Amino acid sequence: MNATAAAAGSRDLDSRGRTVLDRKVLEKIASQVASEESFAGGSSGGFLGIGAHSDFSARPRVTVELAGNIAVLSVEIGLLYPVPLRQATEQLRRRISERVNALTGVEVRQVDITVTWLKPADEYAGRRRLL
Amino acid sequence: MRQHAGALNRTCLVILGILALAGGVLILLMASGTLQAMNPATVAAESPVVTGDLDAVFGPASAKAMVLVAGVAMGALGLLWILAQIPRRNSADRYRLHQDPASGTTLCDASVLGSAVESQINTLPGVVGASALLRGTATEPELAMKVTVNNRADIQDVLHSINTRVIPDLATALETPLRRTGIQLEVSGRNAISGTTVETTGTVVY
Numbered sequence: 413m414n415a416t417a418a419a420a421g422s423r424d425l426d427s428r429g430r431t432v433l434d435r436k437v438l439e440k441i442a443s444q445v446a447s448e449e450s451f452a453g454g455s456s457g458g459f460l461g462i463g464a465h466s467d468f469s470a471r472p473r474v475t476v477e478l479a480g481n482i483a484v485l486s487v488e489i490g491l492l493y494p495v496p497l498r499q500a501t502e503q504l505r506r507r508i509s510e511r512v513n514a515l516t517g518v519e520v521r522q523v524d525i526t527v528t529w530l531k532p533a534d535e536y537a538g539r540r541r542l543l
Numbered sequence: 544m545r546q547h548a549g550a551l552n553r554t555c556l557v558i559l560g561i562l563a564l565a566g567g568v569l570i571l572l573m574a575s576g577t578l579q580a581m582n583p584a585t586v587a588a589e590s591p592v593v594t595g596d597l598d599a600v601f602g603p604a605s606a607k608a609m610v611l612v613a614g615v616a617m618g619a620l621g622l623l624w625i626l627a628q629i630p631r632r633n634s635a636d637r638y639r640l641h642q643d644p645a646s647g648t649t650l651c652d653a654s655v656l657g658s659a660v661e662s663q664i665n666t667l668p669g670v671v672g673a674s675a676l677l678r679g680t681a682t683e684p685e686l687a688m689k690v691t692v693n694n695r696a697d698i699q700d701v702l703h704s705i706n707t708r709v710i711p712d713l714a715t716a717l718e719t720p721l722r723r724t725g726i727q728l729e730v731s732g733r734n735a736i737s738g739t740t741v742e743t744t745g746t747v748v749y
Contacts, residue, residue, distance in 0.1 A: 485647075493659040493663075493712070493716060494659075494712035494713065494715045494716040495715075495716065496715060496716065496718045497640050497649070497651060497716050497717065497718070498640050498641075498642070498649065498718050499718070501640065501641075501649040502642075502649075505646065505647050505649075522645070522646060522647040522648075523646070523647040524647045524648045524649075524650075525647065525648070525649045525650070526649075526650045526651075527640075527649070527650070527651035527652075527655055528652075528655065529655060529658070529659075530651075530655055530656065530658070530659035530716070531659070531662075532659070532662070532663060
């Protein structure tokens with residue numbers, strides 16, 4: 413009886429098909445999670461990376477190295493100035509690891525963060541503003 | 544902003560000075576005859592210092608090679624000393640801000656922090672331009688700034704703003720007090736950057 417049920421369960425699992433998660437999906441999820449932090453931003457505009465400018469509403473650039481179910485993430489991020497960089501990046505690292513793991517089931521082993529720009533909240537101070 | 548080889552110069556000049564002083568004292572003792580009175584084996588005053596055949600000493604090829612090597616070494620040292628006189632920025636490369644690299648690294652280029660400091664200084668009233676340079680490590684950072692103000696700026700106010708806002712903000716970002724801070728002030732006839740700012744919350748009616 414048990415053997416029959418197990419065989420039926422196995423057939424049932426096989427019939428469900430496979431779910432393949434592309435590396436880019438992880439990159440976008442991690443990027444979105446990072447951008448949800450109020451003190452973090454990315455770069456926008458430009459052409460082929462030339463002329464891009466810092467933007468708090470843009471998603472940070474994330475690259476993922478996948479080895480089976482383990483991922484190593486590299487995040488290029490811009491931060492609000494002045495935030496304590498160690499605390500902010502540690503908070504970001506923890507949040508990205510937790511959220512990516514919760515949403516995809518992939519274990520995030522490392523999150524390498526490179527701070528590419530720092531900008532104060534009053535970013536327009538000192539410039540002309542269009543009304 | 545640039546660092547000079549002041550410590551190296553002082554050390555080398557002290558060593559050279561001690562050697563020259565020792566040589567001068569020796570020559571004076573020899574010339575006055577005091578040296579021979581102290582030690583009869585030494586040469587007497589007003590007599591040739593070298594009495595032997597110099598050709599026998601410097602004749603062999605090994606002696607010539609030794610003199611040549613010593614000359615080249617002294618020349619190289621002198622050249623290195625001259626090259627050390629070139630002013631250097633000695634800026635920090637990348638600050639490592641992580642505590643446990645096993646969970647991931649955190650890197651921040653020192654120029655990124657320098658740009659943030661520059662943009663903050665540029666917003667101060669009366670400031671025409673600024674450049675900032677970070678040296679040292681992430682745990683012992685040093686900040687050098689060059690601030691150009693216009694001739695109407697209140698310099699005391701600018702310095703006060705730098706000391707109470709700019710430097711503490713950098714210390715907050717790096718989570719450590721700055722080990723050393725240097726400010727170089729220049730005065731220019733150009734208009735201040737913040738003088739072109741238009742801050743308004745109202746509506747402009749044309």
